[in-house]
Amino acid sequence: MPRRSYDQYCAIARTLDTVGDRWSLLIVRELLAGPLRYTDLFTDLPGISTDVLASRLRDLERDGVVSRRRLPPPGTGSAYELTERGGALLPVLGALAVWGGPSLGASAPTDAVRAHWFALPLLARLAPLAGDERGVMDVTLPDGTFHLRLGDAPPGTPVCGRGPSPTGSDASLTLDTATCLSLADGTLTATDALTAGTLTVTGEGPLAESLRKHATTATAVRN
Amino acid sequence: MPRRSYDQYCAIARTLDTVGDRWSLLIVRELLAGPLRYTDLFTDLPGISTDVLASRLRDLERDGVVSRRRLPPPGTGSAYELTERGGALLPVLGALAVWGGPSLGASAPTDAVRAHWFALPLLARLAPLAGDERGVMDVTLPDGTFHLRLGDAPPGTPVCGRGPSPTGSDASLTLDTATCLSLADGTLTATDALTAGTLTVTGEGPLAESLRKHATTATAVRN
């Protein structure tokens, strides 16, 4: 909560009091992909300044959105991670990602790019296709790889992460940049991308089967 | 979009470029309840300053979130209303309202209060109970009345509004402040409130029936 509150007895205004400050929700976006140290957070938030990052982390920790944890002996320093309440911001970021998809357009030359920034938009679009299946999915784009966790998971488990899943994956997706953009802005459904072959799913488990099933049933219905 | 962009090729960052400025989403919150003139907007946004309101309205209009319309002869001046794209921010505000419910707590003495600020939290909680029924519902709290539109509606139709529905309603809800708060923070489901009788539904149409049905089936299942 910033020094300046809206002072309105309104759930929306209260949320904005807590995470409405500049950079706050982008810090949450980064931490949804797992705990990070200060410096790593700094490098994945191009444009933030060191004092603002430190100030936001302090505010978010005080408000119970973020917690700070000493790293075990192999590592040095400490890491920041989302609390359960912080992780509950996922629907907020999902809604923001869905709304912003159509206005994403082409990347400006000045834009920073990180592959895992597509994780939340894709998660919002792919979640309906997973059915009740749970599992981890590696997603490979030309610019890099990240992983998504579909279905319910124990509280505190990151819903996505940078790079391939360190614990192995139940399915692997491969898609090109254009397909990823069309999925993100809603002009292409995952089902259509599967049918067209610009999105491929590999893997043997029930999660991979469930994803593929949607393409085949959609094709069958269409014929 | 503020003068300072995040310059990140990320759907979330792009959304925040457009509506992440202070007061922007609260302006959208107000306009979701229907078109308003500058002065009315000003009085329902306690704490905003005149120049900031004017500046935000200019930015939102330029970005296609808000449009300005001359009022027909009976009225004077002009009114601001959401574009279709602006109305698509409803899921964002719904998610913000759901997250902020638990932290709403008691109202501080300095808090401004408006009855219709509970419209979006209640809409997010009641929408699942309406099933596929569509219609308008008047909601009466001790502090005032507002109305909600359930189900799909033509683009541009406000999803809620101040006071009772001017076009008549398909159902009427009455609840006290404590029940409203419990619904907003998620500690009480609408089904339980119906069963307990602290939330009453009157009306004869299918929407009212659908709402009441949820309470009786839940009771039946529980026995």
Add this chain to the structure above:
DNA sequence: CGGCATCCGTGACGATACTG
């Protein structure tokens, strides 16, 4: 009177430098 524009003080932000 509605709809802003202007002025001004304060504080937030951004960039860089520096320290434990």
Add this chain to the structure above:
DNA sequence: CAGTATCGTCACGGATGCCG
């Protein structure tokens, strides 16, 4: 590595003025 210190700039909040 993980911030704090410093400083210039700009956005915000409050008040007032202008103009149809």
